[in-house]
Amino acid sequence: MLRQLPNTHKSIRGFTLLEVITVIVILAILSVLGTRFVLDTTKAYQSTQTRARLINTGRQAVERMSRQLRVSLPYSVRLTNGNMCLEFMPIASGGNYRGALNGTGTAYTEYVPDLINTATPSGTLVVSPHTVDFGSAQYVSIGAMTDTELYGASPSSRATLISRTSTQLTYSPAKGWARNSVNKRFYLLDKPQAFCVVNNQLRFYDNQDVTAASVDTSAASSLLADNVTGTTTPFALTAGSENRNTVVQFNITFMQGTSIAQGAESVVINHAVMIRNVP
Numbered sequence: 001m002l003r004q005l006p007n008t009h010k011s012i013r014g015f016t017l018l019e020v021i022t023v024i025v026i027l028a029i030l031s032v033l034g035t036r037f038v039l040d041t042t043k044a045y046q047s048t049q050t051r052a053r054l055i056n057t058g059r060q061a062v063e064r065m066s067r068q069l070r071v072s073l074p075y076s077v078r079l080t081n082g083n084m085c086l087e088f089m090p091i092a093s094g095g096n097y098r099g100a101l102n103g104t105g106t107a108y109t110e111y112v113p114d115l116i117n118t119a120t121p122s123g124t125l126v127v128s129p130h131t132v133d134f135g136s137a138q139y140v141s142i143g144a145m146t147d148t149e150l151y152g153a154s155p156s157s158r159a160t161l162i163s164r165t166s167t168q169l170t171y172s173p174a175k176g177w178a179r180n181s182v183n184k185r186f187y188l189l190d191k192p193q194a195f196c197v198v199n200n201q202l203r204f205y206d207n208q209d210v211t212a213a214s215v216d217t218s219a220a221s222s223l224l225a226d227n228v229t230g231t232t233t234p235f236a237l238t239a240g241s242e243n244r245n246t247v248v249q250f251n252i253t254f255m256q257g258t259s260i261a262q263g264a265e266s267v268v269i270n271h272a273v274m275i276r277n278v279p
Contacts, residue, residue, distance in 0.1 A: 079235055091188070203224060
């Protein structure tokens, strides 16, 4: 008697076309989502890196400007070139004066000639011992209260230094100053310097003409930072007085790219510098 053997072969069934299409669609969706996630993550990383570079550049530039402004004569700080330049005169030295020498150089008064005492103008000043600590002493200043008394062809609070010892200054022209200093202070000043935003660059200019009304931006300069926009006024100034310090406000925008609308990254650096007024 024959016994029928069990069928050990299982039926083999493949994927239907619908199943294959469904899998392809799902994989495509996952691929698109995954690619977009990678692109967004990469873009966010690049954006963070760009902003970090802009912030670092801005902070370095602002720190340098702050250091230099703090050793400037407060009343020498002024805005020029359509408020795109911040000009100032660095202090090379200073101290107290004892008075002005008379015409023979043998005696001196305890004050300097000014518009109030109407004493005879003098080109020599007796001062306390001092040294030139920064830069080069080019000018003498006494009792300045505004930038117009320091700049220009005939300033009332600035004279050109001719020679000096530790206790005596000789300058030209002989001055009848605008006023005596409240605390009998004199300052020796270097040539004007300036920070300017020109052609999307933050630049530093030195050796400027003290008689000029604005900064010569075609002169040689040092580059402090690129990618600076000129859409906003970068500098603001609150002038000082006898009982108020001078305050300089920076509002500088650094931008990498063409425009914000086209995905450019930008950083605005706001910073205030107080320049101590010691009349």
